[in-house]
Amino acid sequence: MSSQGRGPSTQIDDALWSAIGDPTRRRLLDLLLVEGGGTATSLGEQLPVTRQAVAKHLGVLDHVGLVSSVTSGREKRYHVDEAQLAHAVSQLASVGSTWNARLQRIKRIAETIQHTRQEQPRQEEQHD
């Protein structure tokens, strides 16, 4: 949490991004969604990592609020916090649309340049 930048990245988002930026954690979330929950042991059996690694990842996900856990007996069952994940997805979409907009703008500029090159120089320059 060292950077307080502007643009499509903020502090909270950085935690979210780094949480879902890890491939193992994404698969973990996916498993939790598909199976409706799971323990470190049950999830570890379905992933190419050890139970301890899964436990660490679940700790990270828990810390950013994407999952929460219920302990019953000797079992600690995790499940996805749906509202938080929905929020994370909206963050993804937000960054994506920002980049798309910038890409569109670049494309328009590039086309404008090409047109003014091929044909005679019109006065149709567009600024944003």
Add this chain to the structure above:
Amino acid sequence: MSSQGRGPSTQIDDALWSAIGDPTRRRLLDLLLVEGGGTATSLGEQLPVTRQAVAKHLGVLDHVGLVSSVTSGREKRYHVDEAQLAHAVSQLASVGSTWNARLQRIKRIAETIQHTRQEQPRQEEQHD
């Protein structure tokens, strides 16, 4: 052709995700988009990290194809590969829509349980 049927994570996608998963690299991409290109030095001046850190990140981005560089004289200027970034954005959207779909499904199941709870207290099985 990278992620079909195996969930939202594949090897190629993982490289893309880890590339854009880093907050500094996201800001770097943003800067490159806004300014239409830049060098490690010019970009480093606008970020809270050293020129060397920026150079490393540019190397990562270059390796996954999100940026490319043109050397002219003693200057090495990077610019965004628009097609690759557009592809990355579509990957983001893909994972987001997958999760949204799963969240919707969970929501439906939850509602079903609420409805059937009046008759039977037993939980509903999942059918995938």
Add this chain to the structure above:
DNA sequence: GCTCTACGCAACCATTGGTTGCATCATCTA
């Protein structure tokens, strides 16, 4: 009580984001 199993903790390793320091090479100017 004994055993089995799920969990937590700690040590350790490899990768990586970040730093500093130095060498190299192109440009500009006296």
Add this chain to the structure above:
DNA sequence: TAGATGATGCAACCAATGGTTGCGTAGAGC
């Protein structure tokens, strides 16, 4: 042409983290 300046590249080093193994603890079942 030589020398100063500026941009890059390379290497060593540090800290955080994803991953491992090993061990200890505590419920659940016999």
